[in-house]
Amino acid sequence: MQKKTLPNKPLTEHSSWKALVAHQQKIAQTSILDHFSKEPNRLDYTTFEWENFYVDVSKNRIDQKGFDLLLQLAEESGLAKAITAQFSGELINHTEQRAVLHTALRTLKKDPVLVDGKNILAEVEAAQNKMFAFCEKVISGDWKGYSGKAITHVVNIGIGGSDLGPAMVVEALAHYQNHLELRFVSNVDGDHHHEALKGLDPETTLFVVVSKTFTTQETLSNANSIRQWFLSKAPESGISKHFIAVSTNLEKTKAFGIDPENTFPMNDWVGGRFSLWSTVGLSICLAVGPDHFKALLQGAGKMDLHFQETSFEKNIPVVLGLLSIWYNNLWGAESEAIIPYTEYLKNLPAYLQQGIMESNGKYVGRDGIPVQYQTGTIIWGASGTNAQHAFFQLIHQGTKLIPADFIGFKKSLNGNVAHQNKLLANFIAQTEALMAGKTKSQVMDELQHSNMSSSLQEALAPFKVFEGNKPTNTLLIEQLSPENLGALIALYEHKIFVQGILWNIYSYDQWGVELGKQLATKVLEDIEGEAAHAHDPSTLKLLSKI
Ligand code: F6P
Numbered sequence: 001m002q003k004k005t006l007p008n009k010p011l012t013e014h015s016s017w018k019a020l021v022a023h024q025q026k027i028a029q030t031s032i033l034d035h036f037s038k039e040p041n042r043l044d045y046t047t048f049e050w051e052n053f054y055v056d057v058s059k060n061r062i063d064q065k066g067f068d069l070l071l072q073l074a075e076e077s078g079l080a081k082a083i084t085a086q087f088s089g090e091l092i093n094h095t096e097q098r099a100v101l102h103t104a105l106r107t108l109k110k111d112p113v114l115v116d117g118k119n120i121l122a123e124v125e126a127a128q129n130k131m132f133a134f135c136e137k138v139i140s141g142d143w144k145g146y147s148g149k150a151i152t153h154v155v156n157i158g159i160g161g162s163d164l165g166p167a168m169v170v171e172a173l174a175h176y177q178n179h180l181e182l183r184f185v186s187n188v189d190g191d192h193h194h195e196a197l198k199g200l201d202p203e204t205t206l207f208v209v210v211s212k213t214f215t216t217q218e219t220l221s222n223a224n225s226i227r228q229w230f231l232s233k234a235p236e237s238g239i240s241k242h243f244i245a246v247s248t249n250l251e252k253t254k255a256f257g258i259d260p261e262n263t264f265p266m267n268d269w270v271g272g273r274f275s276l277w278s279t280v281g282l283s284i285c286l287a288v289g290p291d292h293f294k295a296l297l298q299g300a301g302k303m304d305l306h307f308q309e310t311s312f313e314k315n316i317p318v319v320l321g322l323l324s325i326w327y328n329n330l331w332g333a334e335s336e337a338i339i340p341y342t343e344y345l346k347n348l349p350a351y352l353q354q355g356i357m358e359s360n361g362k363y364v365g366r367d368g369i370p371v372q373y374q375t376g377t378i379i380w381g382a383s384g385t386n387a388q389h390a391f392f393q394l395i396h397q398g399t400k401l402i403p404a405d406f407i408g409f410k411k412s413l414n415g416n417v418a419h420q421n422k423l424l425a426n427f428i429a430q431t432e433a434l435m436a437g438k439t440k441s442q443v444m445d446e447l448q449h450s451n452m453s454s455s456l457q458e459a460l461a462p463f464k465v466f467e468g469n470k471p472t473n474t475l476l477i478e479q480l481s482p483e484n485l486g487a488l489i490a491l492y493e494h495k496i497f498v499q500g501i502l503w504n505i506y507s508y509d510q511w512g513v514e515l516g517k518q519l520a521t522k523v524l525e526d527i528e529g530e531a532a533h534a535h536d537p538s539t540l541k542l543l544s545k546i
Contacts, residue, residue: 005090007078008366010504011329012373016072023066024330031469032435035063048316050306051487052478055316059435060323060403060471061331070322071312073502079318082501083308089115093271093508094366100508101267102274102493103304106297106486115269123267131264131279132290134244138206139178139289146238147203152181155196156283157226158210159186159218160354161272162246166210166283168351169276169296172344172485175413176288184283185226188218193226202234202242209245210280212272214252217517223256246279271508273354274493292482299486307494317491320405320473321498327403327471328374335378337395337404339387341427344480345407349381352492359496361512362505375503384408385426396434396466403471406431407488411479430472437468 011017027035036042036058045067046058062070086092089099104113105124112119137143141150156166163186170182185196207226211219223243230242244262245253253263264279276284277297285293303317312318327333338349361376382390384406395402408427412420443464447457477484500507525531526543535543 004094004366005085006082006092006094006366006501006506008504009077010365010367010371010373011073011077011325011502014073014076016069016076020066020069020073021330023069024326027061027063027066030061030063032059032061032471033468035061039064045313048314048319050316051302052481052484053316053487054474054476055319056474056476057319057323059431059474060326061469062323062326066326067313070326073325074312074318074322074498077502077504079312079498079501083497086497087113087304087308089113089120089269093506095506095509095511098508099269100271100274101269102271102277103300105270105277106301106304106490108298108301108305115267120267120269127265127279131282131285132293134264135282135285135290135293138286139180143206144241145203145205146234146241149203151206152179152204153183153200154180154206154208154283154286155183155185155200155226156208156210157185157193157219157222158208158246158280159216160358161275162210162212162216162219162280164347164351164354165273165276166281168345168347169281169284169485169489170287171347172480173284173288173292173296173482174344175480176292176482178287178289180286182283182287185222186218188221190225193222197226197229202230202238205242206286207243208283208286209243209247209253209256209258210282211246212248212266212268212270212275212280214245214247214249214256217520220256227257244282246282272510273358276489288482295482296486299481299483299488300490301486302483303487303490303494307490317494318498320491321495321502323471323473324377324403324495325499325502327401328377331401332374333377333401333403334374335380335400335402337387337391337402338379338381339384339404339406339430340381341384341406341408341423342480343383344413346383346386348407349379353379355492356496358510358513359507360500360503360505362503362507365504366506367504371504373503375499375505377499384430385423388426388430392430395470401470403473404434405473405475407475407477409477409480409484413480428474431474433466433468434470434472435468437466437470438464440465 042058045064048055086100087103089101091097091099093100099115101113104120113121138151143151145151163184167184183196185193209223239257240259240262243258245258246264246266247253248266248268250263254260264282266278266280270278277300307315307317338352340348356379357376363370365371406427408424440461443461496507522533526533527546
C-alpha cells in the first residue's frame with residue numbers, strides 16, 4: 001500500500017478537544033433562547049448567504065466560543081490539507097488504494113486532475129459526451145427499438161449508489177422531466193421487478209443496467225430475469241437496442257451480452273454512493289435531458305469551489321459537519337433528521353442514509369485502532385409537512401435529542417402561492433416551535449380560556465408543555481432547480497468528508513457490507529439444497545422453516 005495521505009490523529013487527542021468538552025459542560029444548561037439574549041449579534045456568525053442559499057444555524061445549543069473551538073478543532077485535524085488531498089486525486093481511499101474524484105466530474109476549473117500521473121479530464125469529457133449524445137437520440141426518438149418504434153419507458157436496474165442517487169434525482173426533478181417514463185428496479189425481491197415490468201412494452205422500453213462492479217447479486221439477477229422476460233417477447237437481436245450498461249467492468253458487461261458501443265464507462269475513483277454525477281446518472285440525463293444534467297453538475301461544481309475556497313467559519317459544509325460532531329460527540333445525540341419541505345425531495349433522506357451511513361459508519365480509525373468515541377450518525381427523515389403528522393411528536397416532546405435539518409424552497413415550481421405560503425409557514429413555524437417550546441405558564445394562560453375546571457387544567461398542563469431548546473439548521477433555497485439541487489447534494493457530500501476527517505476514519509470504503517454478502521451466498525446454497533453449511537442453532541432452525 002502507498003503511504004497514508006490523510007492526517008492521522010483521533011478526534012479526542014487534539015489540543016482543543018479538552019477545551020471544547022469543558023465549554024460544552026459550561027453551557028449545557030444555557031438554552032438556545034438564552035444564547036440569543038446574550039449575543040445580540042448572533043446572526044452575524046450563524047447565518048450564511050451563498051448563491052441561492054440562505055443557511056441559518058443560529059437555532060443551535062452553541063455560542064460564539066463553542067463555535068470558535070469547533071473551528072480550532074477543524075484546523076488542528078488537518079482538514080484544509082485533507083481537502084486539497086481529495087481534490088488533487090491523492091489516494092485518500094487508502095484501504096482500497098483509490099482516489100476519490102467524483103468532484104472531477106463537475107469541476108468548473110480547467111486545471112488538470114491527475115490519477116497515476118494522467119490528466120483524467122479528457123476521459124471525463126469523452127464519457128459525458130457519449131452519454132449526452134445517446135440521451136439526445138433516445139429523447140428525440142432517433143434511437144429506435146427492435147421494431148422501429150421510439151423509446152417511451154426506461155427501467156434503471158441497479159442497487160445502492162447505482163439506484164438511490166438516480167432515483168432520488170429523477171423524482172426531485174420531475175418538474176423538468178420530458179415524455180420518457182422512468183422506473184427503478186433494485187431489490188432482488190422478484191416481486192419488485194415483476195411490478196416494475198407491469199404494462200411495459202418491450203418494443204418501446206430501454207433497460208439501463210447500472211453496476212459499478214457488475215458483480216452485484218441483486219442487479220445481475222434482476223438484469224438476467226428482465227432479459228428473459230424481454231426475450232420471451234422479442235428477438236435476440238433486439239438486445240442491443242434495448243439493453244445498455246453503465247460500469248467500470250467492461251469485460252463483465254460484454255460477457256453479459258451488452259454491446260461495448262452501448263456500454264458507458266465509469267471509473268474506480270468514483271465511489272458508488274457519490275456516482276450520480278457520472279454515467280451512473282444516465283437515467284437522470286434521459287429523464288431531464290443533457291442541459292438540465294449539466295446544470296446539476298454546475299451547481300455541484302459551484303459548491304465544490306465554495307468548499308475549497310471559503311474560510312472555515314463561512315464554509316457551509318464545514319459548519320454543518322462541525323455542528324453535527326458537536327451533537328454526536330459532546331451531547332450524545334445518536335441521530336439526525338432531514339426534513340425537506342417539498343414532496344419532490346421525499347427520497348432525499350433515503351439517499352443520504354447511504355451517503356452518510358455507508359461512509360461514516362466505521363469503528364476503526366485511520367491508525368487501524370478502534371476509535372474511543374462515537375462516529376457516524378443515524379440519518380432519517382421524511383418530507384414536511386407529512387413528517388409533522390407522523391414523527392414530529394417525538395422530536396418535540398420525546399426524550400431523545402434529535403438535531404434536524406430543515407430544507408425549504410422560497411418559490412414553488414408550479415406557482416401555487418396559497419399552498420406555498422402554507423408550506424413555508426409550517427417550515428418556519430416548526431423550527432421556531434422546536435426552539436422556543438411552550439412554558440407551563442403559557443399553557444395555563446391558554447387553558448384559562450377553556451371551560452375546564454381549574455383542577456383539570458392543572459392536571460392537563462404538564463402534558464401540554466414543550467421544553468423547547470431543540471436544535472435545527474435551516475437551509476432556505478431559492479427554488480428547486482437542477483443547479484440548486486446539485487449544490488445541495490454536494491453540500492452533504494462535503495459534510496460527510498469533514499466528519500470523516502475529524503473522526504479520523506476512512507469515509508470512502510464500505511467493508512461493512514461484505515460479510516452479509518458472503519454469508520448470503522452460503523445460505524443460498526443451503527436453501528437450494530446444494531450444501532449443508534454449519535450454522536448457529538437459531539440460523540439452522542430458521543433455515544428449517546423455509
Ligand atoms: O452495498 C454496497 C455497494 O457496494 C454500494 O456501495 C454500492 O453503491 C452498491 O453496493 C452497488 O454496487 P454496484 O454499483 O457495484 O452494483
